[in-house]
Amino acid sequence: MTGPTTRPGYRTFDALVTDVLAGRVGPDPGQQQVSVGFVTRQGARHVSRGRGYRNHVLSLRVGAAVGSCAVEPDELPDDVAYACVGRTVAELLDHPALPVRVAALDAYLLAVRPHPDTADTVLTVPAGTSLAKSTARAAAVVDLLPCAPGQTVLVVGVVNSLLEQLRRRGLRYLPCDHAGGRTEWDEACLPDAQALLGTADAVLASGMTLGNGSFAPLLAHAAATGTPLVMFAQTGSGVLPWFVGSGVTAVSAEPYPFFWLDGGPTPIYQYRAAP
Known part of the structure; x- marks a missing residue:
């Protein structure tokens, strides 16, 4: 999928979601399905560093694009990722969990406007x-x-x-x-x-x-x-x-x-x- 190259400069997250749902940004999100959902759990402590950290990331795939949202460790159960599979972007943009909405929007927009x-x-x-x-x-x-x-x-x-x-x-x-x-x-x-x-x-x-x-x-x-x-x-x-x-x-x-x-x-x- 390809999309506009201009920068629209949205002022709120909700305004961007509204335009996506209205089809003003790209293809109908009601026709774009999540094909893969997964969670990445990572722990790291770099050599020579005294402190480590953990990452917990929800990722959803739409077409060739993978969108992601990091959350605090154990904030979301892994089952949330599995439940997103087969759902449309439009459905997930109405999900009660904000990280799911962010990951779904991220995947959709990366499909519309690939970084390269x-x-x-x-x-x-x-x-x-x-x-x-x-x-x-x-x-x-x-x-x-x-x-x-x-x-x-x-x-x-x-x-x-x-x-x-x-x-x-x-x-x-x-x-x-x-x-x-x-x-x-x-x-x-x-x-x-x-x-x-x-x-x-x-x-x-x-x-x-x-x-x-x-x-x-x-x-x-x-x-x-x-x-x-x-x-x-x-x-x-x-x-x-x-x-x-x-x-x-x-x-x-x-x-x-x-x-x-x-x-x-x-x-x-x-x-x-x-x-």
Whole structure:
């Protein structure tokens, strides 16, 4: 499937869903079925790092595209993935679980607008160890921030490799994470990103904010204030580019399979708002 190459700049997730359901974005979602549903559970602790982490990702396939939404470990039972198989995108966009709606929308939009056809830049994370790949990916993400040394970045969804890159560039950061915890440098992960929005020069946020419902206030703040908002997206890699130019400054998009699943080279697709 192919679709528009212009950036519509949606201002809300619900407005994008409404247009998809109305057939204004691509083929009738009532005729597009999920053929495969699966869950990826991953644990990692990079060599030389003192802290590990877990990922739990719901993925749905529509045609040739796989859409994904990461959730907190054990937030969704695996049976949810099985129950999505054979359902249409339109049905799943009405699912009571937001992560299912995000994964279904992601798959549909990746089928409508494949990254290789629409991204501004395509980069390759070189083959290597898990730490080498994480570091290379983090450098590419942080390159999207229009920040100077000494400025403060609100980081929503803590990834230690991203924090390391910010430290290397002389940037201050406020680490926020829905799950709490502490950073590699034993800094507390702050629980309420929304309360800190007015204190940062830029926001660097995970696509997981789509699946836990915290994306909307970030987008609204960025649109209202002009604060740069850069998204690093495995969750919703096909969704978030539709918000570029309406508050989102740039997106680093990584569709499934993600860089941490393979030691070989893997792509990153970058989108930027027009200057």
